[in-house]
Amino acid sequence: MADNEIKTPPALRMNNITKAFGPTVALNDVSLKVKPAEVHALVGENGAGKSTLMKILSSVLTPDTGSMELFGNPYSPKNPIAARNLGIAMIYQELSLAPDLTVEENLTLGIEPNFTGILKTKKIRQLALEALKVFNHPEIQPQLKVSKLSVAACQLVEIARALVAGCKILVLDEPTSSLAAGDVEKLFDLIKKLKNQGIAVIYISHFLEEVRKIADTVTVLRDGQIAASNLPGVTSEDKIINYMVGRKIEQLYPRSNRNKGKLVLEIENFSGTKKPIAASLKLHSGQVLGIAGLVGAGRSELLRCIFGLEKIRKGKIKIGLYLGPASPLRRWYQGAGLLSENRKEEGLALSMTIAENVTMSKLRSFGRFGLVWPSRQNQNTGRWIDKLAIKCASPLQRVDELSGGNQQKVAFARLLEHNVDILLLDEPTRGIDVAAKVAIYKIIDELACDKNSHKAILVVSSYLPELMGICDDVSVMCKGRLGQTHNINEINEHNLMQEAIGTA
Amino acid sequence: MNVPLKWLNRFGLLLALLAIYLLFIFIAPSSFSTMRNLETIARQTVIVGIAAIGMTFVIISGGIDLSVGSIVAFSSVFVAYFLSKTHFSPLPSAVCAVAVGSAIGLISGFLITRLKVVPFIVTLGMMLLCRGAAKGIAGEQKINAPYTWLNEVLASLPPERSWMILSPGVWIFIFLTLIFAFILRYTVFGRATVAIGSNEQTARLCGIAVERTKVIIYTLSALFASIAGVMQFSRLTVGDPTVAVGLELDVIAAVVIGGASLSGGQGTIFGSLIGALIMTIIRSGCTQMGLENWIQEIVTGAIIITAVALDRLRHRKS
CATH class of the missing domain: 3.40.50.300 (P-loop containing nucleotide triphosphate hydrolases)
Incomplete structure (x- = not known):
C-alpha cells in the first residue's frame, strides 16, 4: 500500500450525507474524510447519529442524499456483502461469531477456500495461522471452539476475520466497553499494528481518555450534524465534551410549580x-x-x-x-x-x-x-x-x-x-x-x-x-x-x- | 380497509367451510348431501374438535402440545379399566379417567415452567411416556368393558330419542366450545393467555402470572384430550392403547387452519372448530366418493398448507 504520490486520495470520503426516518432527521448534511493509515475517532452522545452513519457506510442503510468515495473511486454498494467485499469491516459491540464453530471456521466463514464445495482444510488452517500471527496471542488456537474463548479473544478473532476478508477500513464500535484494562492495552497495540499496515480505523467510543490515547483525528457528531471535524487526536477532553453537548436548551420543557412531598421510594x-x-x-x-x-x-x-x-x-x-x-x-x-x-x-x-x-x-x-x-x-x-x-x-x-x-x-x-x-x-x-x-x-x-x-x-x-x-x-x-x-x-x-x- | 374486505377477513374461514361443503355436494354421491350425513360429520368432528379447544389455548400462548393423541388413548384405556377392573359405574369411571389424564398436563406444565424445558420437548416426552403407560396398564391389548350408556354418548340417536336432535357427545362438544370461547375472550385467564403468546416479556412486565397461567393451559389441554379419550372409548366400546396415534397432528392442523399462529398471540375457538369441521368434511367426502386413503391424505395436506398460506397473504395485505 506504499503510495508515495503527493496527492493520496483519502481512504474514505462521505459527502453531505442526509438520512431521515419519517419525521426524524438522523443525519443532516454530514461529511467525513478518513485518510489511509489513520485512526479516526467518531464521538458524540447516544443518538447523535454515529451508528446511522456507520450503517450507511456498511450499506445496511441507504442515504437519502449524499455520496461516498473509497480511495478516490465512487462507492455505492448495493448491500452489506458488497460493502464487505470492497473492504469495509464492522466490529460491533455485540460480537457476531458462531460460538459452536472453531476459530478457523469462523475466520473463513462465507469465504471458505474450497474445491467444488469440498473444503480445503489445509488452506483454511494456513490462512488462520497467518491471520493470527499478527496478534501475538498464542492462546488463540485455530482449532479451538469460539465458545471457549474470552470476550477479548473473541474480539480479536473478529478483527482477524476482517483481515482475512481483506479489509481496508475497519470500524470499531465501542470496542472497549466489555474489555478489562489489560485487554484494552493489547487492543490498542493491535490497532497501531493495523495502522502501520495501511488500514484506516474508524473508532467509535464514549471513553474520551481512550480516544486521546489512540486517535489521530477526532470528529464530533451532535444531533445528526457535524459539531467539529478533524480535530487533532490530542484535543482536550473538555473541548470535545463542549462540542458534544454545546447546544442551547430549547423551550420544549414545560416546568410548573413542584414541591417535594413525602418519601415514596428509598434504596x-x-x-x-x-x-x-x-x-x-x-x-x-x-x-x-x-x-x-x-x-x-x-x-x-x-x-x-x-x-x-x-x-x-x-x-x-x-x-x-x-x-x-x-x-x-x-x-x-x-x-x-x-x-x-x-x-x-x-x-x-x-x-x-x-x-x-x-x-x-x-x-x-x-x-x-x-x-x-x-x-x-x-x-x-x-x-x-x-x-x-x-x-x-x-x-x-x-x-x-x-x-x-x-x-x-x-x-x-x-x-x-x-x-x-x-x-x-x-x-x-x-x-x-x-x-x-x-x-x-x-x-x-x-x-x-x-x-x-x-x-x-x-x-x-x-x-x-x-x-x-x-x-x-x-x-x-x-x-x-x-x-x-x-x-x-x-x-x-x-x-x-x-x-x-x-x-x- | 374497505367494508367487503373487512367482512371477508371476519367470515373468510366460514366461507371456505361452506365452499368445501358445497363442492362435495356437487362432486360426491347424493348420500353426502343428506341431513343424516351432516349429523355423522358432527359426530366425527367431536374427538378432534374437543382436543382442539385445549390445543387452541396452548397454541395461542405460543406453545405446542404433542402429547394429545397419547392422552386420548391413555384416558380411553382408563375408562375401560375403571369399568371392567374396578367395577365403577360409568360416570365415576369417566370422571376418574379425565382426572388421571389431566394430571399428565399438570406435570407437563410444571416441567415447562419450572425446568424451563421447551414445550415441544416436554410434550414429546410425555407423548411417548403416556403411550407406554397406556400399553402397560392394558397389558398390550384392548380392554373389554361392559356395555353401558357411555357407549351411546357418541352413537347416532335411536328413534325414541330423536327429540335430542344431536347425540349427547355433540351437545357436550358444542357446550364446551361456547364456554371456552367465552373464557378465552372475556376472562382474565383468557386475556393472559393471549398476552403471553403475543409477548411474554410484556406479560411479565404487566404483572401477569406467566408461569401459573402456563401450567393451567397445559392442564386444560390434557383435560380436553382426556374428555376426547372418553369419547374415543364411547365410539370403540373398548379401551385401546394403540388408538389415536398421530391425532395431535390433526388437532394442531385444525387449530392452524382455524387461523391460529404457531408463534402465538392469535387464534380463536370458533376458528379451531371450523378447522376441525373442514378436516372431517374432506375426509367424509373423499370416503363417500370412494377415494382411497392416500388421496385423502394428499388433499388434507394441501388444504392445511393452502389455508395457512392464504392467512399469511391476508395479513401481508392488511
Missing part, C-alpha cells in the same frame, strides 16, 4: 447480579429524579431491579410502606409502574390492540369473578387516547399499526391507566419524533406538579438536555455505580458528562 446499598453496585437513592412524591450515564452503565438494570424484573443480590428497598423485593405483579399493586426502554421487545404486545396493551396490568378491575368486559377496557382506553392525542382509528387498532411516537404514548398510557404513584421511566423518548417528545415532557410535568397528581418520577435518559429540562435532581451512573444526587440548578451538562465518562 440503600442496592446491588443486582452484576449491576447496579451498592446504589442508594431517595425519591419523593412531586419529584422528577433523572439518572444520567452512558449506555451499559447499569441504569436500566437499576430500574428493573427496583421493579422486580431482575434479581436483587443485596441491599434495602422500600416502596411506600412496602419493604423488600417483590414481583412485578406486587409492584403494580404497590403503586409502581415501569416503562420499558425496549418498546418493541418488552414494552408492548405488538400484535394486540391498544386497549389490551393499556389495560394489561389491571385486567382484574374490568369485571368481577375473573371476567374482563372489553367495553370497559375500550372506554377507559378511549380517555387516554383523547388525553394523550394518540393517533389511531379506535382502541381496537393493533399497536403495530401505529407510529413509534404513538406506540410510546400507548405504553405510557398503561402507567396512567393504572394510576401508579411511582413512575419508573426508562428512556421514555427513545426513537420518537419531537412532537411526541414534547407531549411526553408535558405529561411528566403534569404528573409531578403539586396541584395535580403529585407523583414521583424516576427517569433514565441518555440525552442530557432532556434530563436538564425535565428533572429536579439528577444522579449519574457510571460502570454500575450511582453517584450523588445533584440539584439541577447546581450542575451543568458538562459536569454530568464528565461524571458519566468517569473523569470527574
Whole structure:
C-alpha cells in the first residue's frame, strides 16, 4: 500500500450525507474524510447519529442524499456483502461469531477456500495461522471452539476475520466497553499494528481518555450534524465534551410549580447480579429524579431491579410502606409502574390492540369473578387516547399499526391507566419524533406538579438536555455505580458528562 | 380497509367451510348431501374438535402440545379399566379417567415452567411416556368393558330419542366450545393467555402470572384430550392403547387452519372448530366418493398448507 504520490486520495470520503426516518432527521448534511493509515475517532452522545452513519457506510442503510468515495473511486454498494467485499469491516459491540464453530471456521466463514464445495482444510488452517500471527496471542488456537474463548479473544478473532476478508477500513464500535484494562492495552497495540499496515480505523467510543490515547483525528457528531471535524487526536477532553453537548436548551420543557412531598421510594446499598453496585437513592412524591450515564452503565438494570424484573443480590428497598423485593405483579399493586426502554421487545404486545396493551396490568378491575368486559377496557382506553392525542382509528387498532411516537404514548398510557404513584421511566423518548417528545415532557410535568397528581418520577435518559429540562435532581451512573444526587440548578451538562465518562 | 374486505377477513374461514361443503355436494354421491350425513360429520368432528379447544389455548400462548393423541388413548384405556377392573359405574369411571389424564398436563406444565424445558420437548416426552403407560396398564391389548350408556354418548340417536336432535357427545362438544370461547375472550385467564403468546416479556412486565397461567393451559389441554379419550372409548366400546396415534397432528392442523399462529398471540375457538369441521368434511367426502386413503391424505395436506398460506397473504395485505 506504499503510495508515495503527493496527492493520496483519502481512504474514505462521505459527502453531505442526509438520512431521515419519517419525521426524524438522523443525519443532516454530514461529511467525513478518513485518510489511509489513520485512526479516526467518531464521538458524540447516544443518538447523535454515529451508528446511522456507520450503517450507511456498511450499506445496511441507504442515504437519502449524499455520496461516498473509497480511495478516490465512487462507492455505492448495493448491500452489506458488497460493502464487505470492497473492504469495509464492522466490529460491533455485540460480537457476531458462531460460538459452536472453531476459530478457523469462523475466520473463513462465507469465504471458505474450497474445491467444488469440498473444503480445503489445509488452506483454511494456513490462512488462520497467518491471520493470527499478527496478534501475538498464542492462546488463540485455530482449532479451538469460539465458545471457549474470552470476550477479548473473541474480539480479536473478529478483527482477524476482517483481515482475512481483506479489509481496508475497519470500524470499531465501542470496542472497549466489555474489555478489562489489560485487554484494552493489547487492543490498542493491535490497532497501531493495523495502522502501520495501511488500514484506516474508524473508532467509535464514549471513553474520551481512550480516544486521546489512540486517535489521530477526532470528529464530533451532535444531533445528526457535524459539531467539529478533524480535530487533532490530542484535543482536550473538555473541548470535545463542549462540542458534544454545546447546544442551547430549547423551550420544549414545560416546568410548573413542584414541591417535594413525602418519601415514596428509598434504596440503600442496592446491588443486582452484576449491576447496579451498592446504589442508594431517595425519591419523593412531586419529584422528577433523572439518572444520567452512558449506555451499559447499569441504569436500566437499576430500574428493573427496583421493579422486580431482575434479581436483587443485596441491599434495602422500600416502596411506600412496602419493604423488600417483590414481583412485578406486587409492584403494580404497590403503586409502581415501569416503562420499558425496549418498546418493541418488552414494552408492548405488538400484535394486540391498544386497549389490551393499556389495560394489561389491571385486567382484574374490568369485571368481577375473573371476567374482563372489553367495553370497559375500550372506554377507559378511549380517555387516554383523547388525553394523550394518540393517533389511531379506535382502541381496537393493533399497536403495530401505529407510529413509534404513538406506540410510546400507548405504553405510557398503561402507567396512567393504572394510576401508579411511582413512575419508573426508562428512556421514555427513545426513537420518537419531537412532537411526541414534547407531549411526553408535558405529561411528566403534569404528573409531578403539586396541584395535580403529585407523583414521583424516576427517569433514565441518555440525552442530557432532556434530563436538564425535565428533572429536579439528577444522579449519574457510571460502570454500575450511582453517584450523588445533584440539584439541577447546581450542575451543568458538562459536569454530568464528565461524571458519566468517569473523569470527574 | 374497505367494508367487503373487512367482512371477508371476519367470515373468510366460514366461507371456505361452506365452499368445501358445497363442492362435495356437487362432486360426491347424493348420500353426502343428506341431513343424516351432516349429523355423522358432527359426530366425527367431536374427538378432534374437543382436543382442539385445549390445543387452541396452548397454541395461542405460543406453545405446542404433542402429547394429545397419547392422552386420548391413555384416558380411553382408563375408562375401560375403571369399568371392567374396578367395577365403577360409568360416570365415576369417566370422571376418574379425565382426572388421571389431566394430571399428565399438570406435570407437563410444571416441567415447562419450572425446568424451563421447551414445550415441544416436554410434550414429546410425555407423548411417548403416556403411550407406554397406556400399553402397560392394558397389558398390550384392548380392554373389554361392559356395555353401558357411555357407549351411546357418541352413537347416532335411536328413534325414541330423536327429540335430542344431536347425540349427547355433540351437545357436550358444542357446550364446551361456547364456554371456552367465552373464557378465552372475556376472562382474565383468557386475556393472559393471549398476552403471553403475543409477548411474554410484556406479560411479565404487566404483572401477569406467566408461569401459573402456563401450567393451567397445559392442564386444560390434557383435560380436553382426556374428555376426547372418553369419547374415543364411547365410539370403540373398548379401551385401546394403540388408538389415536398421530391425532395431535390433526388437532394442531385444525387449530392452524382455524387461523391460529404457531408463534402465538392469535387464534380463536370458533376458528379451531371450523378447522376441525373442514378436516372431517374432506375426509367424509373423499370416503363417500370412494377415494382411497392416500388421496385423502394428499388433499388434507394441501388444504392445511393452502389455508395457512392464504392467512399469511391476508395479513401481508392488511
